[in-house]
Amino acid sequence: MGxxxxxxxxxxxxxxxxxxxxxxxxxxDEAEDGAAACELGATGAYDVVLTDLRMGNVDGVEVLxxxxxxxxxxxxxxxTAYGTIESAVEAMRLGxxxxxQKPFTEDELAVKVSRALESRMLRGQMQLFAQEFKAKYHFExxxxxxxxxxxxxxxVVKIAPTDAIVxxxxxxxxxxxxxxxxxxxxxxxxxxxxxxxxCAAITETLLESELFGHARGAFTGAVSARKGLFEEADGGxxxxxxxxxxxxxxxxxxLRAIQExxxxxxxxxxxxxxxxxxxxxxNVDLKDAVAERRFRQDLYYRLNVAxxxxxPLRDRREDVPxxxxxxxxxxxxxxxxxxxxxxxxMEQLVAYDYPGNVRELENMVEQAVALSTxxxxxxxxxxxxxxxxxxxxxxxxxxxxxxxAEREAVKAALRECDGNRERAAEVLGIxxxxxxxxxxxxxxxxxxx
Numbered sequence: 001m002g003x004x005x006x007x008x009x010x011x012x013x014x015x016x017x018x019x020x021x022x023x024x025x026x027x028x029d030e031a032e033d034g035a036a037a038c039e040l041g042a043t044g045a046y047d048v049v050l051t052d053l054r055m056g057n058v059d060g061v062e063v064l065x066x067x068x069x070x071x072x073x074x075x076x077x078x079x080t081a082y083g084t085i086e087s088a089v090e091a092m093r094l095g096x097x098x099x100x101q102k103p104f105t106e107d108e109l110a111v112k113v114s115r116a117l118e119s120r121m122l123r124g125q126m127q128l129f130a131q132e133f134k135a136k137y138h139f140e141x142x143x144x145x146x147x148x149x150x151x152x153x154x155x156v157v158k159i160a161p162t163d164a165i166v167x168x169x170x171x172x173x174x175x176x177x178x179x180x181x182x183x184x185x186x187x188x189x190x191x192x193x194x195x196x197x198x199c200a201a202i203t204e205t206l207l208e209s210e211l212f213g214h215a216r217g218a219f220t221g222a223v224s225a226r227k228g229l230f231e232e233a234d235g236g237x238x239x240x241x242x243x244x245x246x247x248x249x250x251x252x253x254x255l256r257a258i259q260e261x262x263x264x265x266x267x268x269x270x271x272x273x274x275x276x277x278x279x280x281x282x283n284v285d286l287k288d289a290v291a292e293r294r295f296r297q298d299l300y301y302r303l304n305v306a307x308x309x310x311x312p313l314r315d316r317r318e319d320v321p322x323x324x325x326x327x328x329x330x331x332x333x334x335x336x337x338x339x340x341x342x343x344x345x346m347e348q349l350v351a352y353d354y355p356g357n358v359r360e361l362e363n364m365v366e367q368a369v370a371l372s373t374x375x376x377x378x379x380x381x382x383x384x385x386x387x388x389x390x391x392x393x394x395x396x397x398x399x400x401x402x403x404x405a406e407r408e409a410v411k412a413a414l415r416e417c418d419g420n421r422e423r424a425a426e427v428l429g430i431x432x433x434x435x436x437x438x439x440x441x442x443x444x445x446x447x448x449x
Contacts, residue, residue: 001024001025001026001027001117002026002027002046002047002048002113002117002120003026003027003028003029003045003046003047003048004021004026004027004028004029004046004047004048004049004050004113005028005029005030005031005037005040005041005045005046005048005049005050005051006018006021006028006029006030006031006050006051007030007031007033007034007036007037007041007049007050007051007052007055007060007063008031008051008052008055008079009032009033009034009052009055009056010052011032013052013102014030014032015030017050017109018030020106020109021109021113024110024113026113029045029046033055033056033058034051034055034056034057034058034059034060034062034063035057035058037049037051037055037058037063037067038058038062038063038066038067041063041066041067041070041071041074042066042067042070042071043071044070044071044073044074046071046074047074047075047116047117047120048074048075048076048077048113048116048117048120049063049064049067049074049075049076049077050076050077050079050113051063051064051076051077051078051079052078052079052080053078053079053080053087053091054080054081060078060079060080060091061078061087061090061091061094063076064076064078064091064094064095064096065094068094068095069321069346072095073120073123073124074120075097075116075117075119075120075123076095076096076097077096077097077098077099077100077112077113077116078091078096078098078099078100079099079100079101079102079104080100080101080102081101081102081103097115097116097119098112098115098116100112138181138182138185138186139153139182141178142175142178142179142182143319143322143323143326144316144319144322144323145318145319145322146311146316146318146319148311148315148316149316149319152179152308152309152310153182155306155308156179156182156183156186156308157186159183159306160182160183160184160185160186160187161186161187161188162187162306163187163277164305164306165258165277165278165279165280165302165303165305165306166180166183166278166279166280166305166306166307166308167279167280167281167282167286167303167304167305167306167307167308168180168279168280168281168282168307168308168309168310169281169282169283169285169286169307169308169309169310170281170283170309170310170311170312171283171310171312171357172283172356172357172359173313173354173356173357173358173359173360174310174311174312174313174357174358175310175357175358176241176281176283176310177196177239177241177281179308179310180196180237180239180279180281181194183237183279184236184237184239184277184279187237187277189235189236189237189277192233192234192235192236192237193232193233193234193235193236193237194233194236194237194239195229195232195233195236195237195238195239196238196239196240196241197210197211197229197238197239197240197241198241198242199240199241199242199243199244199245199246200241200242200245200431200434201242203431204246204247204249204250204431207246207250208250208253208266209226209228209266210228210229211228211229211230211254211257211263212228212230212253212257212263212264212265212266213225213226213227213228213230213231213265213266214226214228214265214266214267214268215265215266215267215268216267225265226265228263228265230257230263230272230274230276231272231274233274233276234274234275234276235275235276236276236277237276237277237278237279238276238277238278238279239279239280239281240254240278240279240280240281241280241281242281242282242283243280243281243282243303244282244283244284244286244289244294244295244433245431245433245434246431246433247431247432247433248293248294248295248296251295251296251299252296252299254299255296255298255299255302257274258278258302259302261273261274261275261276262274278303280303284437286300286303286304287300292436294433294436312354312357313354313357313358313360313361314353314354317350317351320346320349320350320361321346321349321350323358323361323362324341324346324349324361324365327361327362327365327366328340328341328365328369331365331366331369331370332369335369335370337369337372337375338375339368339369339372339375339376339377340375340376340377341376341377341382342376342377342378342379344379345377345378345379345382345383348379348383349361349382349383352383364382364383364384365382367381367382368381368382403442406438406442407442407443407444409428410424410428410435410438410439410442410444411444413425413427413428414444421435421436
């Protein structure tokens with residue numbers, strides 16, 4: 001037995017259906033039009049919504065759309081006296097479980113409703129299983145129901161208990177570190193340290209010192225011996241974020257440390273052993289980097305044992321509503337707010353391409369909760385403004401002007417260093433790899449003139 005909402009603007013039909021369902025033991029509410037059905041159906045109080053297709057200003061298709069948007073667990077059956085193949089296909093595409101053409105018998109109604117209640121129960125069991133799955137495997141912050149995310153999490157569960165090296169690829173902001181932490185949390189090393197280093201944020205000299213440590217007096221400022229992060233991670237997991245930003249010289253030392261399980265502190269001759277599992281992430285295509293001789297081929301093959309690729313958010317738009325709600329709840333609690341999304345904005349959020357991926361969506365929600373007026377998040381509160389509204393008087397955006405400034409700085413450094421990229425990188429205070437990437441993105445080629 002279930003709780004059912006019957007929506008039909010024909011009073012006789014509505015009351016007859018309600019009476020049939022009540023006689024079968026169901027709890028039934030009635031909605032006299034589509035607007036009332038949308039309001040009641042969005043509450044989540046119903047297992048099944050039975051709605052007529054043609055009803056005044058708000059029809060059954062809109063009821064179906066609204067109910068499935070607000071309460072995806074609720075099953076919807078659409079009924080009509082004007083049954084066509086096109087309307088049936090449209091209803092099923094939008095998420096209707098079933099479709100009935102009037103007139104229908106009481107037995108047919110009973111079968112359809114029974115099937116819908118069974119489907120609702122199975123959905124509930126699947127949701128419960130999903131929650132238990134997240135709790136068991138520490139996936140609390142990995143949100144998504146898309147097939148791509150389910151595939152990644154399935155592989156995490158299989159590979160995490162092993163000691164296999166994992167390479168995680170994907171655009172910036174897709175959640176590579178979250179996956180790395182999930183691998184660690186589900187491994188036999190979970191009780192030991194998880195140590196992470198962002199290779200793009202540290203120069204080569206400091207990176208080597210951070211990882212391997214140094215002896216007293218190894219270089220200017222080394223007033224005492226220091227343990228490296230490799231030693232601190234002994235028994236645990238080490239995560240290299242933005243591994244492609246390292247230099248070829250450092251990559252050679254890292255390869256030896258990974259293969260041999262030992263390394264030397266800067267300024268010392270004796271080797272130190274460390275039992276660590278290595279995870280690495282990058283937003284760069286390492287095959288291309290190898291072909292361009294910016295990344296060692298042997299290190300690439302050593303890292304590419306088990307590979308996870310995280311798709312950009314624009315390729316899994318069905319996850320946007322779930323991610324939005326997760327971040328909205330998070331920042332409502334943090335800011336003691338009750339902000340909610342205005343009608344019609346979710347469709348725009350789903351359609352947006354998110355160049356910054358999940359990280360961009362989270363930042364958008366945090367800002368929207370802080371800036372929302374009267375607790376309602378409008379399109380202007382959350383979505384980036386069109387370029388025309390932020391353009392300068394010369395027709396350039398702030399990003400365009402930043403690119404122009406970077407382009408001129410790179411050209412000037414290359415001219416000063418006669419085209420020597422390593423020296424130009426030193427002048428700019430960035431790694432040669434980062435310089436190469438900027439030159440590629442900005443379309444800079446060296447010209448001494």
